[in-house]
Amino acid sequence: MGDSPFDLDQMQRTAIALAKGGRLVEARNLLVQLVESDPNREIAWVWLSDLMDSPEDRLIAMENALELHPGYRPYLQRLEQLRAQQDRFHQEDTLRSQEWMRQAAEALKDGRRDLALNLARHVTLEDPAAGQAWLLVANLSPDPAEQERALEAALRANPSDKILQRRLEEVRELSQHPLLLGLSYQRRGDLDLAMDVYNRVLTSSSSREERVEAATLLDFATFYQRFPEVKPVSPNRTLVRMATGPILLYLFLLLMQSGLNPLHAPLLPALGVLPTILGSFLLVLAGTRPLHPAWVRAFGSAGQGDEPLYRGLAKTAAWLMLLTPYALLAIDSFERLARLYQTLSSGGSLP
């Protein structure tokens, strides 16, 4: 059974009396109940336009009153005042958010990442459409889930931003593989975030291989933190540097074999330069740690599926490519040695 008009009138009178007596919260709650029961209570809406908390709700209450009494000048004037108030409030909100973002930028410059993160979070609570604040949360938060939410929110504010879209895809993919996520932080220079991730994996992963890998990565990250002037070397550059040794050795040996004149290099060993280079790179690649980008790109993530088989095949092929030229060089050397031996044995003249 609904409330009778008499009850509603009584409720209205009680609410107004409470409001006049300074019991504003009780008055507001009663008036809200009243308009829920009877949305055509013009006076109730007018009182609510003063008693509601937020400027938006006050505005809505006034608009509802005006709808019930269209064109009524005092309501129109009150509506204007409320709109102006709302604009001022939004400006204050914006200024406050801007101030928080400024403080966040300063905190970040001073290395106080936690403070910067908290300030950015406050801004997003105040203004859910603050794209820059969401971006800051995404950049600073160690939690992949929060990063994902922040990037989604930032993308809603900037739907056409391709970089944000790629980052969101990357975070979604990497959140399945925490060590890869840590490596991506490390590569973009966020050592603190990377070390957070490695520590979490070290303490909570059920896989022994993952814990060993996390410990190794943590060692490296700690080193780079202690020596900030030493920049992490990209995995590709490391691969090139490690592959250089056998290639250099072969080239020097070939140079010795050719009497320090490359034009006199024996043919087959000279042709072996290319297989040496390929074999050396392949050998180093096959021996890289599981999280090298080349394997991740090829297999989606390290250590899964057929990757161990392909690593084994790569290593075998690499050794064949690498050792064959050395063997050809050795054969050429033995032939020359045999000729010298014959010369020395027969007492022939030496050069």
Next chain:
Amino acid sequence: MIPLNDTEANRYSRAPGMTILLIVLNTIVSIAGWIFYQPDFTYLLFGAVPTFTLDRVGGGALTTFSSMFLHGDIFHLFFNMLALWVFGRRVEDACGPWRFLAFYLLCGTTADLLTTLVMFNSPIPGIGASGAIYGLMGAHLILFPGGRIRTLFFISIIPFWPKLRAIWIVLYFVASQILPAYLMAEKGEFTGVGHWAHLGGFFGSIAVLLFLRPEAYLRYHSHESV
């Protein structure tokens, strides 16, 4: 001055298997060379002879390797292997056995290369592991400059065996090669020691390390060891 032992407290992460293997190989090949030694034969065949190399006579690349494992006498072998033991273990520990072997052979090759370039008229065969060992000393200098080495030296007949920083020992050994190498090249004064091989091994290793591990150079400046 004779380096006796690496006395740093931090333990190796693995046994120096490749260092030990190289010592064993050097010993076996050297002893075989003495047993089967024939004058004007053995070292011409298996030593690194600059004129042979340039005329493309003899083993060429093969003799670059074989010369590294031959030694003239027991003292030559002993002191080279002692230096290999002192300086090689920590370098092997830093890079792993196979990279250590490749680095060792590469330094021996650069030693031979420089000797051939400078002493191109020399018919004297070069033998010994000291070019490669100077390369290991160069690696030790870059990677572990502050590491302390127990060193024996004499003042008059009185022995001293302090622990000296690797940087001083290595620089002493390198400096001691410069003048004799110059005299050898400029005036043909042969001392029976392959000074250019030593310098070739040392500078070859420095060049390789600074290419492969430039961050090691920065750590060197920060006085931190690996």
